[in-house]
Amino acid sequence: MRKIVVLSFVTIDGVMQVPGGPGEDISGGFKHGGWTVPFFDEFMDKVMSEQMGGPFDLLLGRKTYEIFASYWPYNKESDMGINRATKYVASRHPMTFTWERSVQLHGDIVKAITDLKAQDGPPLQVHGSGNLIQTLLGHDLVDELWLKIFPITLGPGKRLFAEGAIPAAFKLIDSKVSPKGVIVADYQRAGVVETGSF
Numbered sequence: 001m002r003k004i005v006v007l008s009f010v011t012i013d014g015v016m017q018v019p020g021g022p023g024e025d026i027s028g029g030f031k032h033g034g035w036t037v038p039f040f041d042e043f044m045d046k047v048m049s050e051q052m053g054g055p056f057d058l059l060l061g062r063k064t065y066e067i068f069a070s071y072w073p074y075n076k077e078s079d080m081g082i083n084r085a086t087k088y089v090a091s092r093h094p095m096t097f098t099w100e101r102s103v104q105l106h107g108d109i110v111k112a113i114t115d116l117k118a119q120d121g122p123p124l125q126v127h128g129s130g131n132l133i134q135t136l137l138g139h140d141l142v143d144e145l146w147l148k149i150f151p152i153t154l155g156p157g158k159r160l161f162a163e164g165a166i167p168a169a170f171k172l173i174d175s176k177v178s179p180k181g182v183i184v185a186d187y188q189r190a191g192v193v194e195t196g197s198f
Contacts, residue, residue, distance in 0.1 A: 002116065003123040003143040004059065006133055007051060008160050009036050011150050015157035016130055024067050025158075032154050039150055043178040051146055052080040055122040059113065062091035064128035069099040088116060088124070090132050110139050117141065134164025144188050145170065151181040167193040 009019040018024045018033035026033065060068065065087060072082045087102045089095060090109045097104070105112040113136070116124065126133060126142075136142050147160075170187035177183050 002057075002119060002121050004113075004117060004126060004136060004141055005056075005123050005144045005146055006126045006136070006142050007146045007148075008127075008133070009148045009150065010160045011035070011152050011154050011157075013153040013155070014159040014161060015154040016128075016160045017154075017158040025063060028156065028158070030157050032157070035152060035154060036148075036150060039178070039180045039182050041178065041180060043180075044148070044182060047148070047176075047178075047184050049080060052082075052125070056081065056125045057086040057088065057122055058082065059088045059090070059116075059124040059126050059129075059132070061129035061132035062089060062093065062095065064132075065089045065091075065095075065102070067128070069097075069102070073099050085125075090129075090135075109135065110141075113141060114139075130158045130160070130162070133160065134162055136164070137161070137168075138164035138166060140166060140168065140189075142189065144173075144186065146186045147184070149183040149185065169193050 008016050010016045017030050018026075019036040020034060022033035024033055068082065068087075072079050076083050083100070085101065087099065088105055089102060090105050090113070092109075095104050105116070126136065133142075169190045169192060171190035172185060173188045174186040175184065
């Protein structure tokens with residue numbers, strides 16, 4: 001059984017859109033692409049190296065795959081294993097791949113991902129892929145959330161927890177704070193939501 005781990009950069013108001021650069025995704029008129037860059041330092045580099053240091057494969061939506069495929073094959077020295085990983089791409093549209101080890105998931109995406117999860121293999125890391133994350137959350141397919149929560153608000157933009165989230169409990173399994181105030185919090189799926197009263 002493979003775990004699905006969502007690694008996400010998110011603002012304190014929940015925006016996850018285009019953390020890495022201005023031109024990646026301007027849909028909805030988004031104007032703040034690259035908002036994580038001022039917060040990256042040795043601490044954050046170490047966190048990312050640790051989280052991507054073991055074997056993993058990638059599970060990506062089409063847009064994120066296209067962004068990654070335009071960059072990582074040409075930057076193999078600093079790729080942290082991304083080029084070695086098998087890239088599983090969830091897309092309803094036919095795709096042509098030039099990036100090695102890329103596979104399109106066909107048909108019923110939820111069934112395809114459930115079948116993929118049931119196989120033996122390394123964890124499946126999800127980066128970016130906002131629409132895909134909504135599908136994963138909505139079908140309770142996320143095992144862990146590895147969040148980097150940045151100390152800014154952006155207002156409009158695509159959100160990590162948008163329309164796909166269902167009631168679900170998570171347990172904090174690790175946390176730390178960068179010198180620039182980024183909260184690194186790793187959560188593991190932990191059953192149902194409990195309620196009570198005071």
